[in-house]
Amino acid sequence: MRPVFLSILIVAAAVVYIYDPSLNEFYPECLFHKLTGLYCPGCGSTRAMHQLLHGHIAAAFKLNPLTVTALPFLIFGMLAETGVLTSQKRPSPRYIKILIAAVVLFWILRNIPVEPFSYLRPK
Secondary structure (H helix, E strand, O other), rough: OOOHHHHHHHHHHHHHHOOOOOOOOOOOOOOHHHHOOOOOOOOOHHHHHHHHOOOHHHHHHOOHHHHHHHHHHHHHHHHOOOOOOOHOOOOHHHHHHHHHHHHHHHHHHHOOOOOOOOHHHHO
């Protein structure tokens, strides 16, 4: 299963690298934002990944600071899940709870319509 997952990840990264989400309409809209007008924790992530793949860290951070900040931890978690890392280095339940709490906190804060929280919204 690992080769299939890795292949899908590589193809997805290639598509995001080649086709700028800001300029192409085939990327899906955020259903949560469309229905509520609020930003979910993932809003701006595809555009942020496009910027990261092109080496533009500051631009990616403006689109979704959580994605940029959490990416190393998510990569670590994916490597642990796929078995690339030994079972001794798997994320602890505490790590996972902290990650979930950070995502929920980010979700709440980015929807508060005053500075400095408005800087957490995708630009």
